[in-house]
Amino acid sequence: MDYHSRDKNIGIFKKQDEISRGGEAFMEYKIYRYRWAVVGIFWLLIFTYGANWFALSPMLKTFESNFSIPPWESHLLISLIGMFVIFFAWPAGTLVDRRGPKISISIGAFFMALGFGLRPWLLQNFYTLMLSSVIAGVGLAWILVALAPQMLRWFPRKNASLPVGIAASGLFIGFGTGSLLMPLLTPDKTDNTQIFNGFLAFAILAVIAFFLWLVIAKDHPAMPPEEQVAVTKMKFSEGMKHVFSSSNAFYYPVIGFFIVGITLVISAFIHSPLYATSALAQEGGYIAGLLLYGCAVGAFTAPFLVRRIGLKKVTLGVVAGAIVLWLILFALFAMKAYDASNLSWILVAVLAFFFGFCFQASWPLALFSQETEKGVTDANVGIAASLYISVSNIGAAVLPVIFPILFPTAMATFIAVLGGLFICILLWGIMKRT
Numbered sequence: 001m002d003y004h005s006r007d008k009n010i011g012i013f014k015k016q017d018e019i020s021r022g023g024e025a026f027m028e029y030k031i032y033r034y035r036w037a038v039v040g041i042f043w044l045l046i047f048t049y050g051a052n053w054f055a056l057s058p059m060l061k062t063f064e065s066n067f068s069i070p071p072w073e074s075h076l077l078i079s080l081i082g083m084f085v086i087f088f089a090w091p092a093g094t095l096v097d098r099r100g101p102k103i104s105i106s107i108g109a110f111f112m113a114l115g116f117g118l119r120p121w122l123l124q125n126f127y128t129l130m131l132s133s134v135i136a137g138v139g140l141a142w143i144l145v146a147l148a149p150q151m152l153r154w155f156p157r158k159n160a161s162l163p164v165g166i167a168a169s170g171l172f173i174g175f176g177t178g179s180l181l182m183p184l185l186t187p188d189k190t191d192n193t194q195i196f197n198g199f200l201a202f203a204i205l206a207v208i209a210f211f212l213w214l215v216i217a218k219d220h221p222a223m224p225p226e227e228q229v230a231v232t233k234m235k236f237s238e239g240m241k242h243v244f245s246s247s248n249a250f251y252y253p254v255i256g257f258f259i260v261g262i263t264l265v266i267s268a269f270i271h272s273p274l275y276a277t278s279a280l281a282q283e284g285g286y287i288a289g290l291l292l293y294g295c296a297v298g299a300f301t302a303p304f305l306v307r308r309i310g311l312k313k314v315t316l317g318v319v320a321g322a323i324v325l326w327l328i329l330f331a332l333f334a335m336k337a338y339d340a341s342n343l344s345w346i347l348v349a350v351l352a353f354f355f356g357f358c359f360q361a362s363w364p365l366a367l368f369s370q371e372t373e374k375g376v377t378d379a380n381v382g383i384a385a386s387l388y389i390s391v392s393n394i395g396a397a398v399l400p401v402i403f404p405i406l407f408p409t410a411m412a413t414f415i416a417v418l419g420g421l422f423i424c425i426l427l428w429g430i431m432k433r434t
Helices: 004-052 057-067 072-099 101-123 126-144 147-154 161-185 192-216 236-243 247-269 280-310 311-334 346-359 363-372 381-406 411-430
Strands: none
Touching: 004 072, 004 101, 004 126, 004 147, 004 161, 004 192, 004 247, 057 072, 057 126, 057 161, 072 126, 072 247, 072 346, 072 381, 101 126, 101 147, 101 192, 126 247, 126 381, 147 161, 147 363, 147 381, 161 192, 161 280, 236 381, 247 280, 247 346, 247 363, 247 381, 247 411, 280 311, 280 346, 280 363, 311 363, 311 411, 346 363, 363 381, 381 411
């Protein structure tokens, strides 16, 4: 035997193996580095959507006056956006499973840019303004349904809760930014030029985010972030059957329904008792904005807590915290201390921030749990997302409209919201998941 030749061949094989492992390590490094670029551009896109959406919130009273419409109609301008998610979440989920998340998000980003981009020129009356909400609303489902599937394309399932939480936080940071900046951009609500310019600033941001997404985003890495088996295509009915193979799948969408719906209700309501008896409309906008920033921080922080404490403990803890904070706000209102003449509005804003933190923390956790529940695979992850997002946005469409009708007083609204919080903690309590 030629031992010299044998040793030489072994050396060549070792060298090739080292090169192969080095190439894989380099590819993993590139994936790890670029995956955060994907998270970042998605965050910007969904932040832009949230900012444009909730730039309407501080203007609702102005539009009620300008267009001579009742509160439930002005709330329709915001809730319509969520309503259209109900219709487009299912085709978006099917598209995600068949063609990947990027194309779905791109469709949503296009309608976002179109609807919000045209809005400054559609402020003449209620119906033209509603048209901009309808166009933009068509796009929301295509973005939200693809949120978790896009992150799961780039991150292993066991590590995906963090990017899902980060991406979801962008929406709520956008909510808060829109609510805070619009009063600053339009200090004189009777000046139509100021109102036009305010909405134009948000419109430009929407168009920029759309084009940046097209250029930067990628559907998936060249090499999967973890070993993946071949995906077997499923029909819609079969995919839904697998989603509901776990009893938990029935609870997550209901939790999303109450969280999203009540968030929109509170964002329009929270400052009303304050400026109903004072002239602090701008400070009321700050309260709503800080509430939504609290929602963003909660959505961002929750995945870190889950990794240390566990899903069930975190969700029960944060919803219980939201109940306590809402009871404090309720008590202040009942004692007629919810007014700048008796209590600094800053305290109300701080309480609203922490309430938002606790209340919203479980929304991305319910979304992530829905996507990683028994029976959900790469073949039906889009369908699972469709279920959660569509039912969540039924809450966004229905609750802001019916609350002013069913609960016309501030006291009744406080009690109704408290009831929704108790339903959420009950659902998390009966959930069979650790």
